[in-house]
Amino acid sequence: MDGITDAPMRALVGEWGCFSYSVTEFVRVSGEALPAKVFRREVPEVATDCKTVTGLPVQVQILGGHPERMALSALAAVRAGAKSIDINFGCPSPTVNGNDGGASLLRTPCRIREVVRAVRDALPPEIPVSAKLRLGWESIDDIFENAPMAVEGGAAWLTLHARTRTQRYEPPVFWPHLRRVNELIGVPVVANGDIFSFDDFQKCRETTGCEHFMVGRGALAVPGLARQISVNLGLEPTAGSEFESWNTWLSRLIYWCDQFHPGTERRTLARLKQWLNIAYRHGSLDVFQRVKRAETVKELMAWLEPDFVNN
Numbered sequence: 001m002d003g004i005t006d007a008p009m010r011a012l013v014g015e016w017g018c019f020s021y022s023v024t025e026f027v028r029v030s031g032e033a034l035p036a037k038v039f040r041r042e043v044p045e046v047a048t049d050c051k052t053v054t055g056l057p058v059q060v061q062i063l064g065g066h067p068e069r070m071a072l073s074a075l076a077a078v079r080a081g082a083k084s085i086d087i088n089f090g091c092p093s094p095t096v097n098g099n100d101g102g103a104s105l106l107r108t109p110c111r112i113r114e115v116v117r118a119v120r121d122a123l124p125p126e127i128p129v130s131a132k133l134r135l136g137w138e139s140i141d142d143i144f145e146n147a148p149m150a151v152e153g154g155a156a157w158l159t160l161h162a163r164t165r166t167q168r169y170e171p172p173v174f175w176p177h178l179r180r181v182n183e184l185i186g187v188p189v190v191a192n193g194d195i196f197s198f199d200d201f202q203k204c205r206e207t208t209g210c211e212h213f214m215v216g217r218g219a220l221a222v223p224g225l226a227r228q229i230s231v232n233l234g235l236e237p238t239a240g241s242e243f244e245s246w247n248t249w250l251s252r253l254i255y256w257c258d259q260f261h262p263g264t265e266r267r268t269l270a271r272l273k274q275w276l277n278i279a280y281r282h283g284s285l286d287v288f289q290r291v292k293r294a295e296t297v298k299e300l301m302a303w304l305e306p307d308f309v310n311n
């Protein structure tokens with residue numbers, strides 16, 4: 001998730017355990033193909049077998065509409081150490097869409113096929129290529145054209161956010177459409193959108209019939225959610241720590257920010273605020289309004305202290 005699931009956050013999520021893999025923030029390919037050094041900078045995990053130092057596999061996501069530049073960039077990512085590539089056809093940002101990237105390609109399904117195919121053809125066969133899509137630009141039914149195009153291009157699986165671009169993040173989320181795609185498409189579908197609790201997860205699972213799930217905002221708003229889901233499903237406990245308290249986990253994020261970006265306190269502060277904002281909007285941590293004006297990390301932590309929720 002752009003602006004939040006950077007290397008420090010991925011390292012932290014690795015500490016939590018219970019996730020099969022994480023996907024990077026999108027790396028945008030615009031005027032020129034990206035060189036390997038961009039991926040080494042944006043995705044430091046490429047140097048460590050494409051896993052966080054806390055053991056979480058990381059998939060590199062790229063975004064753009066130019067097949068050849070996307071293919072060359074994907075190849076550079078793989079040369080830098082990427083083990084799999086995801087292509088973003090879901091981002092709703094007007095700036096990104098205005099530059100022919102993300103969800104804008106949902107309006108021309110054959111271009112989805114072209115981009116996926118170019119990336120697929122450029123990479124060694126053992127490197128999987130997947131695609132992340134919204135249901136369509138305006139119509140939820142566009143997914144019945146867009147999803148097959150991604151698969152024809154060579155996508156090994158699809159992650160589907162069950163909304164259109166026009167909806168941005170507004171309700172409702174159209175889980176029933178994912179069931180229909182899942183039944184038709186012949187590759188695994190990762191269901192995505194609005195899983196904020198175990199109940200949501202159960203409903204999503206029943207409605208979509210999917211076996212794979214991507215949790216975005218919910219994973220950050222309710223940091224114990226993945227563990228809760230795996231415990232409730234009776235899965236083997238994976239390595240990792242139970243959610244202790246917000247205090248502990250925010251301190252751990254500060255630690256990881258210092259490891260990856262020493263001496264950049266403003267950046268750390270921005271990331272903490274982003275996280276608390278998501279927790280405020282989608283979880284039970286009701287302190288964002290108070291801390292959003294904090295000017296230092298120390299101030300933010302001090303202002304939070306009295307209210308910490310130990311859930």
Ligand SMILES: Cc1cc2nc3c(=O)[nH]c(=O)nc-3n(C[C@H](O)[C@H](O)[C@H](O)COP(=O)(O)O)c2cc1C
Binds near residue numbers: 192214217
């Ligand atoms: C702040 C923010 C940044 C995001 N950045 C990305 C991104 O870089 N790549 C991507 O595939 N999806 C991105 N998304 C979309 C999420 O991956 C996900 O599809 C969406 O939030 C719906 O799932 P959720 O309800 O579990 O959050 C972003 C979402 C948000 C809120």
